[in-house]
Amino acid sequence: MRSKGDSFMSIHENYNHTLRASYIGYISQAIVNNFAPLLFLTFQKTYGISLDKITLLVTMNFAVQLLVDFLAAGFVDRIGYRRAIVLAHLLCAGGVAGLGILPELTADPYLGFLGAVLLYAAGGGLIEVMISPIVEACPTERKEAAMSLLHSFYCWGHVLVVVASTVFFRVAGIGNWRILAFIWALVPFFNCFYFARVPIRSMTGEGRGMSMRQLAGSGVFWLFVLLMVCSGASEQAMSQWASAFAESALQVGKTMGDLLGPCLFALLMGTSRAVYARFSRHMPLIPFRWEAAFCALRGICWPCGPRRPLWR
Secondary structure, three states: OOOHHHHHHHHHHOHHHHHHHHHHHHHHHHHHHHOHHHHHHHHHHHHOOOHHHHHHHHHHHHHHHHHHHHHHHHHHHHHOHHHHHHHHHHHHHHHHHHHHHHHHHOOOHHHHHHHHHHHHHHHHHHHHHHHHHHHHHOOOOOHHHHHHHHHHHHHHHHHHHHHHHHHHHHHHOHHHHHHHHHHHHHHHHHHHHHHOOOOOOOOOOOOOOOOHHHHHOOHHHHHHHHHHHHHHHHHHHHHHHHHHHHHHOOOOOHHHHHHHHHHHHHHHHHHHHHHHHHHHHHOOHHHHHHHHHHHHHHHHHHHHOOOOOOOO
16 A cells, blocks of 8 residues: 555656646646637627627637747746646636636726736747647657547547536526636636646756747747747637637537537647547657648638538
């Protein structure tokens, strides 16, 4: 029988705990990005917030995350991975909880929502830039499969947020959404304590990362920035607006809109990542990426083509 001391030491030395904390970290980011969009129409009806202001919330979330991604290169190696990832989770928890608190404390509720978005966007940006290097530095085999599995947890977190929130709204009513915001905030809050104890390795050694000047002079860096902007924008467009579009344009109920829109999108995205993680030994990465790009292109062209009935 293991003593408490042995159990305590195992958390500090076992990198499986690091992987689990990282999985929960991406679930936390899924909460940050996908909980508020389920309530866009509720915000509009309850607080009289116009659609263009709600659009600005989405823009600020995405822009702040990109800005933090860029700036993190200048300070993460200096303060250390552990401090950065713990701070990220605290910002996420404060922002998600702030959705239910700050609008009631400000003269203009919109400023409260904006403040909450800025908080959790900063945390989400740090999580985005920190989790992958933390997992990459873990002494595990099949790095490509591990990274694919890691990113699938963002999708499963997305599905969890939509399904659990939908069930909550059906049972407790949409008017109690603030309670649910506090519940979701507990996930990043408790995970920050988990990250405070698990072993974390640095890929470069603290203080030895590339400087901002070196990054800015790298063509590969700007190529990846472009890829992040394009892929992030397309994913955000689906996750942020699919629910509201289904409710307003397709005239379906909120439950069906949430399930047909962001939930189905996340389910299929997570499935593809999990499939690659499972069969990566037999599926070379580059051909798999080309096939994925071709599937995305077909998906874009289909609704843009001439409208024809699916059957006669």
